[in-house]
Amino acid sequence: MMHKISRSIVSWGAILIGLVAGCAAPQPTQSENITLHSSESISPAGQSQRGAADKVNELTRTPEIVNTSYQKASRECMVSKGYEARSEYYFPHIVKVRSLVIPRPLSTETARSSGYGTLPGKTKGSDTGYEMSNEESTAFYGDGSDDFQPCQDKVLNELFGPRDVWEYYVTLEDYLIPYVNAFVSSEQSRKINEDWSQCMAEKSYSFAGPGVAMMQTYNTPEAQEVAIADALCREQIRYEERISEGLDVYMTTFLQDNPALIERVSQARKNAEQNAPKMLNGAS
Template identity: 30%
Template structure:
């Protein structure tokens, strides 16, 4: 399974996907878009706010996820374990990318270094958290063509059911959207437009005395050469600005994600409806 920044909502479904043995082809950096990516065509007239729309879809309802933290804490304590409440974080499309945006100011201040959350963690009672599937059959969900599974007898399953009305609705509300978007994201990164702008970026880097074919490799090499990391990062950021790398990448993400949103309107409605239920139940749970 692909690894990326985990939000408190995404962690639940990531565990579920692990239980189900599901995976997703292709890396998050765009160097291996996978077969599914080739089947996605870019929208001709994409809304420039498409990435923002995708960002909104990636993050579960904040109040509902706060309520789920309360349920998890209570459930894990009753099982003899513990749970540290986490503040729900906003996920973005850029969390799906290995190569993060980089401005000149960021490069000057911290190079490639960035703070990334490790997400939520359960202490003790691992079986209590995941459940066993022995007292109740595992619940499955199939959304965006991705199958996932959660045991309803664990605290994970119970938190989803109490907040979202059912384990299945909870799985739909909190997970798999990021995995489902990956083919569109990878197709955008593998587009001809991205190949062209990457070539321009590489030529700029050569003029700056740095010989890298892609920003991904510049980042990798910088981490292997700590003494040169800041210099490489600054050259990278300047060249990205010079060739409008980030603008081109955002434009391509808009075009391919617009196709994703259009193709999956019915499933997206299912996700949003489940989140509305979670928001309503959250009021009661958070009120105590």
């Protein structure tokens, strides 16, 4: 059974997103040598690969034709079960590495025009299955039993191949997040936030990090003023550049630690890219 992935926000210093529910990481066979590492066991790479985070982003990128095929097949399956077709069904997309670190980037232009904007996770309702009835949700996601095949499993099988192929692809974030958490907990991250806090103190603000500033002032009269100061301090201390450098360090470690996982994910994506055009054209 596949479910939507949900995450919780830990609001202190460099806020991070941690996976707390949703798809459980599959249990590999011993020969596969795929391990779900804890953040405490992860060390920074001795020599960082510049652009390592971009390499991981490319690994996790879902081609548009794959998503289009997934949506088409999902609608057809649900209609065959007697439900009205939705414009979009939840696809277990893998997000970019930078989006796993909160706060998201903030430019001075954005801060001046809209402050912090919308908080992460607080978006308008969409037609992606979040408002499904229990019966419709069961038809699409399943109920945890093996009594029938829910539509999402059926479509993922058609796109990627058997569950033991696609399950690593759609749960890759489970394996990524400990590395992001290790960076957020690192001395490198602490120094970034310390420099930002010092800059903000010079502007008469006291926050442990930009994520805390965002969370504590959101939707308050001073929110935009704080957001502007926040954005200016980020520019002054090269916040985004330093976050990217830190993520490269820990994504280098991720790439070094997980060759078997990367091979499995790459194969799943290759299968999907081959099968998606056939599914769109109605071929079996």
